[in-house]
Amino acid sequence: MNLAQFANTIGLSASTVSRALNGYADVSAETRRRVEVAAERLGYRASAVGRRLRTGRAEAIGFLLAPPRGSSVNFFQLEMLAGIDEALRATDYHLVVITAKSEQDEFDCLRRMVEQRQVEAVLLCRTRRTDERIIWLLRRHYPFAAVGRSETPEPFPFLDIDHAASARMACERLIGLGHRRIALVNTPAALMYSAHARQGYEQALLAAGLRRSRALVLHAEMTEAAGQAAVCALLARSAPPTALICGDDVLALGALRALEAAGMQAGRDVAVIGCGDIPMARFATPPLTTFRAPFRAAGQRVTEMLVQTLAGKPAAGLQEIWTPELVVRASDGGARGMQ
Amino acid sequence: MNLAQFANTIGLSASTVSRALNGYADVSAETRRRVEVAAERLGYRASAVGRRLRTGRAEAIGFLLAPPRGSSVNFFQLEMLAGIDEALRATDYHLVVITAKSEQDEFDCLRRMVEQRQVEAVLLCRTRRTDERIIWLLRRHYPFAAVGRSETPEPFPFLDIDHAASARMACERLIGLGHRRIALVNTPAALMYSAHARQGYEQALLAAGLRRSRALVLHAEMTEAAGQAAVCALLARSAPPTALICGDDVLALGALRALEAAGMQAGRDVAVIGCGDIPMARFATPPLTTFRAPFRAAGQRVTEMLVQTLAGKPAAGLQEIWTPELVVRASDGGARGMQ
DNA sequence: CTCTACTCCAAAATCGATTCTGTTGACAAC
DNA sequence: GTTGTCAACAGAATCGATTTTGGAGTAGAG
Numbered sequence A, B: 001m002n003l004a005q006f007a008n009t010i011g012l013s014a015s016t017v018s019r020a021l022n023g024y025a026d027v028s029a030e031t032r033r034r035v036e037v038a039a040e041r042l043g044y045r046a047s048a049v050g051r052r053l054r055t056g057r058a059e060a061i062g063f064l065l066a067p068p069r070g071s072s073v074n075f076f077q078l079e080m081l082a083g084i085d086e087a088l089r090a091t092d093y094h095l096v097v098i099t100a101k102s103e104q105d106e107f108d109c110l111r112r113m114v115e116q117r118q119v120e121a122v123l124l125c126r127t128r129r130t131d132e133r134i135i136w137l138l139r140r141h142y143p144f145a146a147v148g149r150s151e152t153p154e155p156f157p158f159l160d161i162d163h164a165a166s167a168r169m170a171c172e173r174l175i176g177l178g179h180r181r182i183a184l185v186n187t188p189a190a191l192m193y194s195a196h197a198r199q200g201y202e203q204a205l206l207a208a209g210l211r212r213s214r215a216l217v218l219h220a221e222m223t224e225a226a227g228q229a230a231v232c233a234l235l236a237r238s239a240p241p242t243a244l245i246c247g248d249d250v251l252a253l254g255a256l257r258a259l260e261a262a263g264m265q266a267g268r269d270v271a272v273i274g275c276g277d278i279p280m281a282r283f284a285t286p287p288l289t290t291f292r293a294p295f296r297a298a299g300q301r302v303t304e305m306l307v308q309t310l311a312g313k314p315a316a317g318l319q320e321i322w323t324p325e326l327v328v329r330a331s332d333g334g335a336r337g338m339q
Numbered sequence C: 001c002t003c004t005a006c007t008c009c010a011a012a013a014t015c016g017a018t019t020c021t022g023t024t025g026a027c028a029a030c
Numbered sequence D: 001g002t003t004g005t006c007a008a009c010a011g012a013a014t015c016g017a018t019t020t021t022g023g024a025g026t027a028g029a030g
Helices: A003-009 A014-021 A029-042 A048-055 A075-088 A103-115 A132-139 A163-176 A192-207 A224-235 A249-261 A279-283 A295-310 B003-009 B014-021 B029-042 B048-055 B075-088 B103-115 B132-139 B163-176 B192-207 B224-235 B249-261 B279-283 B295-310
Strands: A060-065 A094-099 A121-125 A144-147 A158-161 A182-186 A216-219 A243-246 A271-273 A290-292 A319-322 A325-327 B060-065 B094-099 B121-125 B144-147 B158-161 B182-186 B216-219 B243-246 B271-273 B290-292 B319-322 B325-327
Touching: A003 A014, A003 A029, A014 A029, A048 B048, A060 A075, A060 A103, A075 A094, A075 A121, A075 A295, A075 B075, A075 B094, A094 A103, A094 B075, A094 B094, A103 A121, A103 A132, A121 A132, A121 A295, A132 A144, A144 A295, A158 A163, A158 A295, A163 A182, A163 A192, A163 A243, A163 A271, A163 A290, A163 A325, A182 A192, A182 A224, A182 A249, A192 A216, A216 A224, A224 A243, A224 A249, A243 A249, A249 A271, A249 A279, A279 B279, A295 A319, B003 B014, B003 B029, B014 B029, B060 B075, B060 B103, B075 B094, B075 B121, B075 B295, B094 B103, B103 B121, B103 B132, B121 B132, B121 B295, B132 B144, B144 B295, B158 B163, B158 B295, B163 B182, B163 B192, B163 B243, B163 B271, B163 B290, B163 B325, B182 B192, B182 B224, B182 B249, B192 B216, B216 B224, B224 B243, B224 B249, B243 B249, B249 B271, B249 B279, B295 B319
Parallel strands: A060 A094, A060 A121, A121 A144, A144 A158, A158 A319, A182 A216, A182 A243, A243 A271, B060 B094, B060 B121, B121 B144, B144 B158, B158 B319, B182 B216, B182 B243, B243 B271
Antiparallel strands: A290 A325, B290 B325
């Protein structure tokens, strides 16, 4: 059922029908009612494609799912997805999900989406220190928002979880528990939040008067196996660390395995603190002390920010940093007798 | 950059440019090359919206994410999402994700998507015994494919995991371990796979010569809390079951909690077998014996099936049932000494 | 009565592609 | 010389909406 056909069957012109359905003022109340009733009865719905062509709006935003880095798909992205969709329901945008295999492929997908104007704006996550995607989008003045920051000087709308804060809090907590040899098992160095975690970690060491040489940072791919391997290497040192801060829970899970393999017990022999509070964290042995951030709410909020960006609000006012919350369980050995 | 503008700047007509880029034969090789080079240099890309309007193809398929039933978003849907997207990459369709809050809302979202022709076909999961969505899509002859079956008589393309088989295998295994009072803590009765699980369970009981009155089935919402509550009620009976088959790992996790609360140990006092092999299953205490199905591959395959449906292949040839694989861990008590 | 203002609807242009139908010129066949 | 065929391109219609412009009818002011 066409607009033309529909207008014809109810004896009105296409323009009047369109204006009636879109709430224009120069349509009499009676006519509008008649059109609405007929549309409902005959099941007429304006074609989205026709409307989009005419208005030039894609009515969609794209969410670029980060390519699986090692392990399987990420927990936090699904949470974000739910939040994004929830926020989008209040608008007339719908959601196009874009996933890619590799980082190069990811960029190509983004380009294609944008250049073909499939989406009016995009949502990014897993930002990198120098992020090709962000640089490209900024240069083209294409609207976007990101979960995570980047080192590009131009401002853009973002919502980030404060991983400097979580690493600092983790480090302070471990120092408070008496640890002096604290290692940071960090996520890949190219990721922006990896750098933040390192900053927070080093700040806390400095603030506690520990010499800079005490800093012990290494990077691992985001898989349990990589975390395990990294921690194995750490334990083989002459003076192994007594505490581990992990940039991601997956790495922490690997750390737990490495400790177990070495006959040690997390929380007693070596303290472990993770980051992310993935569902498995609660079930690890020992249960993982970690940091939690509300990713669903973050997805919701960053979507609102994107919508405001599309409405013309400048990026400077659309930058938020949320502080994650410490979830104390057993792996850091600090809750003994408390639970 | 328009088709018209682009054609103009390179001194050709719009139709010739379009035919050149779309591989028509009545364009000389030299002209085609010239157009392609210019398109690359000037960054011309045909607008997807214009093309869609003209060709009448939405070039997109929709994936209806099941509304979160109780707990947070489902693990298996994200795996499917990855598989779907992977399969779609081989085609020119892209993916529109639709999520909904409730089942009623879900149906409305589907209707809107379909009636506005936003997508050419849809992918469903979490099918129900009588599934409003499937009935509606069938009646409209709208192409779709589902992960999961339904009781509607008309055939449609589906890929299902054989939950009758997994329940039967679970039950046989428990009987083999000497259990006689085996309960099925099942997912909500409206779900199709819930009914299949029940069938498999009852078949196994019958085959083992256990009287039908031995069957003990109850349903719970898909949350840990609901599973815990259900199992608490079971344990309070005069002759509590010695083994539990859970329709979903989340329920099994709840069962584990209920046992712990009752001072019992899963795998020793009561055997527990789950279903799904969610990431947490491995980390439960004791680690959960459960069934695993390759959901990523399933997403990939069901997408291929949908594409074939769009190509006109009849539904009868597009129905697959995959058998899940038992993952033996400790919660069923059958692996003692084996690991 | 005439002029202006206003309400309500219709006609036509427009968005950006694809595709059907012509048109031109070259060349061969008769 | 005429006709027919073919390659290679151009023109115009079309998809389904929105939006600008125009126009008929009515009412009120002078």
